[in-house]
Amino acid sequence: MAMAELSTPKTTSPFLQSSSRLRLSSKLHLSNHFRHLLLPPLPTTPNSKISCSVSQNQAPVAAQENGLVKTKKECYGVFCLTYDLKAEEETKSWKKLINIAVSGAAGMISNHLLFKLASGEVFGPDQPIALKLLGSERSIQALEGVAMELEDSLFPLLREVDIGTDPYEVFQDVEWALLIGAKPRGPGMERAALLDINGQIFADQGKALNAVASPNVKVLVVGNPCNTNALICLKNAPNIPAKNFHALTRLDENRAKCQLALKAGVFYDKVSNMTIWGNHSTTQVPDFLNARINGVPVKEVITDHKWLEEGFTESVQKRGGLLIQKWGRSSAASTAVSIVDAIKSLVTPTPEGDWFSTGVYTNGNPYGIAEDLVFSMPCRSKGDGDYELVKDVEIDDYLRKRIAKSEAELLAEKKCVAHLTGEGIAFCDLGPVDTMLPGEV
Numbered sequence: 151m152a153m154a155e156l157s158t159p160k161t162t163s164p165f166l167q168s169s170s171r172l173r174l175s176s177k178l179h180l181s182n183h184f185r186h187l188l189l190p191p192l193p194t195t196p197n198s199k200i201s202c203s204v205s206q207n208q209a210p211v212a213a214q215e216n217g218l219v220k221t222k223k224e225c226y227g228v229f230c231l232t233y234d235l236k237a238e239e240e241t242k243s244w245k246k247l248i249n250i251a252v253s254g255a256a257g258m259i260s261n262h263l264l265f266k267l268a269s270g271e272v273f274g275p276d277q278p279i280a281l282k283l284l285g286s287e288r289s290i291q292a293l294e295g296v297a298m299e300l301e302d303s304l305f306p307l308l309r310e311v312d313i314g315t316d317p318y319e320v321f322q323d324v325e326w327a328l329l330i331g332a333k334p335r336g337p338g339m340e341r342a343a344l345l346d347i348n349g350q351i352f353a354d355q356g357k358a359l360n361a362v363a364s365p366n367v368k369v370l371v372v373g374n375p376c377n378t379n380a381l382i383c384l385k386n387a388p389n390i391p392a393k394n395f396h397a398l399t400r401l402d403e404n405r406a407k408c409q410l411a412l413k414a415g416v417f418y419d420k421v422s423n424m425t426i427w428g429n430h431s432t433t434q435v436p437d438f439l440n441a442r443i444n445g446v447p448v449k450e451v452i453t454d455h456k457w458l459e460e461g462f463t464e465s466v467q468k469r470g471g472l473l474i475q476k477w478g479r480s481s482a483a484s485t486a487v488s489i490v491d492a493i494k495s496l497v498t499p500t501p502e503g504d505w506f507s508t509g510v511y512t513n514g515n516p517y518g519i520a521e522d523l524v525f526s527m528p529c530r531s532k533g534d535g536d537y538e539l540v541k542d543v544e545i546d547d548y549l550r551k552r553i554a555k556s557e558a559e560l561l562a563e564k565k566c567v568a569h570l571t572g573e574g575i576a577f578c579d580l581g582p583v584d585t586m587l588p589g590e591v
């Protein structure tokens with residue numbers, strides 16, 4: 151990384167043109183709430199240079215010798231080091247910086263995801279990013295540790311890291327919000343109780359997104375129960391298009407592809423057109439009727455239809471639980487990969503004839519699924535962040551029956567959270583079978 155002269159860049163870099171409020175620094179910002187607890191004040195003067203932070207408290211010697219430090223009080227550790235943006239040839243071809251919020255950023259999934267985001271693997275090698283990390287009060291120390299690891303990784307595309315516990319601060323102007331943070335379902339906890347506790351988190355975060363995020367922010371809800379949490383979130387964010395909210399079912403899609411590939415004896419890149427219908431729970435429906443292997447309908451390749459109807463579906467539904475039994479913890483790395491896949495499916499055009507699954511708002515769906523739910527369905531994207539539902543899918547009696555079961559479950563969940571969606575008094579009856587979330591034992 152090029153180090154520094156003091157002169158104000160004369161550059162016409164897209165960075166400088168793109169936004170008057172853009173901070174040209176890869177520094178660790180803490181929300182005000184927290185910053186003053188731990189750190190000396192950050193510089194308040196507008197900074198026209200990029201700084202790179204590594205350590206704490208003392209202005210680096212080189213910076214002092216070069217006369218870069220105006221007053222020691224105004225700079226913090228290596229933030230005092232500056233270099234000329236113009237000196238970096240590559241930044242001239244970079245796109246405008248985007249703000250990405252990640253909640254639950256000190257958790258296991260984020261621990262994999264953040265480094266993928268910062269590396270350029272998700273948004274591309276010419277897309278600088280700012281990471282806005284939201285944690286719970288309890289996780290704030292850990293969050294600082296995460297931010298330090300990000301610093302130490304020296305990712306050129308990672309230009310800012312903010313951490314905080316207030317969604318109204320952290321979500322300011324974000325263009326993507328990856329909502330992972332949620333309470334895990336404890337031993338003996340009813341699903342209804344989980345819906346209420348986590349639902350409250352997503353109601354609050356929906357309100358915050360509505361108030362301060364970019365009006366076209368794309369929201370991906372991962373924290374469980376993710377479909378109903380996504381519904382709560384969108385209901386609390388009336389200024390953001392409902393279409394922009396997603397619940398993550400991509401891990402289920404990836405698992406389904408893997409199981410079909412194993413059974414057919416092919417590598418998993420040969421499996422396409424895989425839909426997960428419904429809820430991210432054990433009522434989800436992995437669709438082998440429309441899926442293809444090497445472009446051929448699955449039922450023609452795998453003739454063991456009893457396995458498709460029973461063994462396959464169960465193997466996908468229970469994959470998460472099995473993994474916990476083997477490893478003693480829930481899937482984090484493969485979930486992070488599936489979040490990457492879900493985002494990439496929206497920012498790159500879907501290959502001709504193929505589609506992907508994501509939990510989206512059902513209004514206007516062509517399958518006869520009840521409106522006003524967040525339901526996993528087959529989608530295609532032009533790569534502009536938006537998507538359309540795939541119309542040409544076949545739904546037979548087998549699929550219809552199972553889709554209806556998942557739909558009934560989501561309708562029941564919706565009644566449980568009516569107090570969080572502005573639809574009156576909640577009434578919670580999830581039936582005799584308290585369906586588990588994938589991954590729960």
Ligand SMILES: NC(=O)c1ccc[n+]([C@@H]2O[C@H](COP(=O)([O-])OP(=O)(O)OC[C@H]3O[C@@H](n4cnc5c(N)ncnc54)[C@H](O)[C@@H]3O)[C@@H](O)[C@H]2O)c1
Pocket residue numbers: 253254255256257258259260284285286288289330331332333334351371372373374376397398399400401402430480481482485589
């Ligand atoms: N949709 C899917 O496919 C899928 C797959 C795996 C896990 N999950 C869900 O993802 C969630 C996170 O999983 P994990 O393994 O990373 O859990 P984790 O317990 O390791 O991390 C969760 C983090 O969220 C934080 N948190 C809690 N409440 C918060 C709040 N209100 N705001 C911000 N942060 C908050 C916690 O402090 C913790 O650091 C869980 O709900 C899990 O069930 C979903």
